[in-house]
Amino acid sequence: MSEDSRPMSILSETDCWKLLEGTALGRLVTSVDGHPAIFPVNFAVQRRTVLFRTAEGTKLVSTAINNNVLFEADGHGTAEGWSVIVKGVARALRDDDDIADAQRAQLLPWPATDKPHFVRIRPLSVTGRRFLFGPEPDPAPSKDFTGARADAH
Template sequence: MNHTEHPRVDKLEKAECWDLLKSHVVGRLAVVVDGHPDIFPLNYAVGNGHVVFRTAGGTKLQGTIDQALVALEIDGYDDSSEHAWSVVLRGTAREITHPVEVSAANALPLEPWQGGTKAHLIRIDSLSLSGRSFPVTRPDIWKTPVSDPRRSSFE
């Protein structure tokens, strides 16, 4: 395939999207605060059809309170199939405060990579979930660095 062709893009089923969300722990959270977008990397867990994460006070917390609209995006590369994929969850966020929900969230495998106190548990309830997968262009076409993991499947 040359770089001027348009590769096939496959739509992922919702079940595939949930499976990918469940099998990963790092994503990017998009929020709007004071009228402008912000995006944050975060660790998350999936439980009972929603996404949960911990956060400290600050912009991320401010952007996720009071049923705020948010988006969570994860992506990756499968070297066995030579396909890249992306999943986007759009939903409403709210702080978890009810003791039963706090207990359920604390039972999830939520282990933030960054240290510090993260006293706020946030839940994202899904409004829409979508994903796509597509074959990755051969690395030599774009002069991909040797360190790029996509190269190994072509060698």
């Protein structure tokens, strides 16, 4: 079976970044009060980092306390889908130069709310998979307790 026809294939890091650059909604996975938490965020890719904006609150506090995060984005069409996971370190931007750099990404909040804080995720690893959709394969013939194929009787 060729790599292009396998139901699941591993994406290169370059392909992962290309897919991330082409989408705008992902999920931040962090820890809040010792429990896993997941937050949808719109984001931008800037020089192989993930950038999002947030207001005061749980996302900002959790990235300050537990800066080791996961970020996941995915997409799909009618015949295939993909998923990319960025494991990294999140840091709220405080320096004026860093904030000015982040503003060049032209990342606007989706809801009509003030989200003055930029958070950048610097990756430690980036992994991804592509999935080809199709029918479920036929199940293997079952065997009876003697080891003989059940459909051979």
